[in-house]
Amino acid sequence: MTDAKKKQGDKLSEAEAIDRAKQGDAEAFEALYNLHKRRVYSLCLRMTANTAAAEDLTQEAFLQLFRKIGTFRGESAFSTWLHRMAVNVVLMQLRKKNLPVVPLDETMETEEESPRKEPGADDPRLAGSVDRMQLQRSIASLPPGYRMIFLLHDVEGYEHNEIAAMVGCSIGNSKSQLHKARMKLREILKTSRAEKATKP
Amino acid sequence: MTCEEFRRVLPELGSGHGFEQEEHLKSCCECSDLLADLNAISQQARLLQGSESPSPWVWNSIEVALRQEGLIRQPQLEHPRTPAPLLGWRLRWLVPLGATLVLVFGVLIYQRGTGHPQVVQQPSPPAGVVTANLQPADVMGGEDLQLLKSVGERMPSMRATYEADLRSVNAYIRDAEQSANSNPNDEVAQQYLRNAYEQKAMVYEMALDRSLP
Numbered sequence: 001m002t003d004a005k006k007k008q009g010d011k012l013s014e015a016e017a018i019d020r021a022k023q024g025d026a027e028a029f030e031a032l033y034n035l036h037k038r039r040v041y042s043l044c045l046r047m048t049a050n051t052a053a054a055e056d057l058t059q060e061a062f063l064q065l066f067r068k069i070g071t072f073r074g075e076s077a078f079s080t081w082l083h084r085m086a087v088n089v090v091l092m093q094l095r096k097k098n099l100p101v102v103p104l105d106e107t108m109e110t111e112e113e114s115p116r117k118e119p120g121a122d123d124p125r126l127a128g129s130v131d132r133m134q135l136q137r138s139i140a141s142l143p144p145g146y147r148m149i150f151l152l153h154d155v156e157g158y159e160h161n162e163i164a165a166m167v168g169c170s171i172g173n174s175k176s177q178l179h180k181a182r183m184k185l186r187e188i189l190k191t192s193r194a195e196k197a198t199k200p
Numbered sequence: 201m202t203c204e205e206f207r208r209v210l211p212e213l214g215s216g217h218g219f220e221q222e223e224h225l226k227s228c229c230e231c232s233d234l235l236a237d238l239n240a241i242s243q244q245a246r247l248l249q250g251s252e253s254p255s256p257w258v259w260n261s262i263e264v265a266l267r268q269e270g271l272i273r274q275p276q277l278e279h280p281r282t283p284a285p286l287l288g289w290r291l292r293w294l295v296p297l298g299a300t301l302v303l304v305f306g307v308l309i310y311q312r313g314t315g316h317p318q319v320v321q322q323p324s325p326p327a328g329v330v331t332a333n334l335q336p337a338d339v340m341g342g343e344d345l346q347l348l349k350s351v352g353e354r355m356p357s358m359r360a361t362y363e364a365d366l367r368s369v370n371a372y373i374r375d376a377e378q379s380a381n382s383n384p385n386d387e388v389a390q391q392y393l394r395n396a397y398e399q400k401a402m403v404y405e406m407a408l409d410r411s412l413p
Contacts, residue, residue, distance in 0.1 A: 024273030029266060033259055039250035041258070046248070055258050062262050066271055130244045132251075139245075154245040179211035182238045189241070 014078055021069050033062055036079065040086045046151050047090045049140045057093055061086040083156065087166055094144070130189060138188040146181035153178050206231050210238075340366065351407050358407075365403050372396045 012020070012031040020028035040061055045054035065082050072081060139147060148167065152158045153174070158166070160174040167174070201224040213221065225232045266272045340348070344366050352359040376393040383389045 024271060026263065026266075026272045029272060030259065030263070033262065037258070038253050041254040042248065042250050042252040045252050055254050058254050059258050059261050059265075063265055066262075066266060067269070130240050132244065132247060135241065135244050136248065139248075150245070154242045155248050157246070157249070175211045182241055185241050186234075186237050 015074075018069065018072060018074075018078060021066065022072075029066055032065075036082055037062075039079075039083065043083070043086055043151065043156060044090055046136075046139060046155065047094070047148060049147075053093075057086075057090055060093075061089040064089060084166070087152065087156075091166065094148075134189060134192060135185070138185050138192070141188060142181060142184055146177055146184055149174055149177040150181035150185070154182075203228060203231055207234075210235070340370075344370070347404060347407055362403065362407050366400075369396065369400045369403055373400060 012028060014032070014035060017028040017031040017035070021032055037058065041054060041058045044057040044061070045051065048054050048057065061082075065085055068085075072078065139150065142150065149163060152163045152166070153160070160171045160178075163169075163174045164171045169177075201220045203224075206221060206224050206228070209221070225235065263272070340363075348359055348363055348366070351362050373393070373396040376389070376396040379389040380386070380393045
């Protein structure tokens with residue numbers, strides 16, 4: 001595609017692109033892809049922590065979307081529709097690979113049973129010092145169940161009732177997982193900061 | 201409220217806190233720091249949304265799959281959002297047609313003058329007859345009027361210019377025809393006639409090209 005055509009594609013409004021994509025217009029498909037690729041890919045990447053798998057999932061999510069675009073009637077926002085589809089594709093893939101979506105051991109772990117260790121408990125607060133790269137690395141090291149709920153809620157902005165429906169767990173479970181994920185991240189970030197501070 | 205109680209209800213707390221929790225946070229630095237940290241993590245996490253970009257091959261693969269599945273159709277020449285260029289595309293077929301007609305007339309006239317000497321020996325037809333057969337004169341023919349109509353719709357300010365050009369070139373053709381008919385063996389007269397038709401073809405081409413994007 002030429003730059004001029006690409007520019008024209010980028011200029012299409014979403015509604016216009018949807019209408020034209022329904023007619024099979026290649027530029028419209030590309031415009032829709034360009035509008036949403038980053039969010040879909042970022043979600044896939046963080047869920048899987050694997051670049052190749054994330055790209056495959058992104059491709060699959062968009063293909064599913066474009067196959068069904070004729071049925072989109074605009075009752076909901078297009079982005080909502082697309083991202084829900086992307087999440088479903090990722091979840092389905094994770095289930096196929098038998099990756100734990102919400103592992104029982106983590107789910108059933110109560111606050112009382114969980115380890116109380118807080119390596120950085122005496123350190124000053126993290127607020128204001130959480131940098132993006134550090135947070136990305138910490139999220140990648142979370143157990144898959146925690147990671148999924150954290151990403152859906154704190155990164156993607158889904159509510160607990162939506163997450164519960166998508167993942168197939170209770171709302172209470174979703175809240176509990178999110179809290180544990182945040183606590184775990186705090187622990188990882190504090191440990192990381194403490195290690196960095198001791199390095200010469 | 202104790203720290204343990206606060207931490208027990210913490211997962212249930214949304215963005216707001218109750219009176220009891222507020223009071224505890226005011227008196228407990230540890231819980232206050234904990235809450236601030238969790239909020240900072242949550243806020244920073246929101247910035248990660250859409251922060252990564254896939255490699256270009258992802259779109260390429262999607263496009264290939266869409267074409268294979270027949271979801272992408274061949275691009276149409278007629279673009280619904282651009283009516284003016286559309287008109288240009290519709291009329292563009294007139295360019296080769298007009299040019300061909302002009303050249304055919306030119307060749308016919310040339311052959312009548314040079315390729316068939318017997319024509320020379322016959323009495324020349326009256327100039328008016330030849331003009332009527334060949335149609336162009338400074339009087340507008342059907343094609344000329346259609347062209348002017350199209351120019352008038354797209355560029356009203358240019359219509360008069362093209363009308364004057366067409367009248368001028370038609371007059372030139374008429375004169376060249378008369379000259380060629382009067383002197384069938386005159387190469388120069390035949391050349392003038394060909395030039396006249398080429399000029400008319402050029403006027404057509406310019407008029408139609410201006411309508412293109």
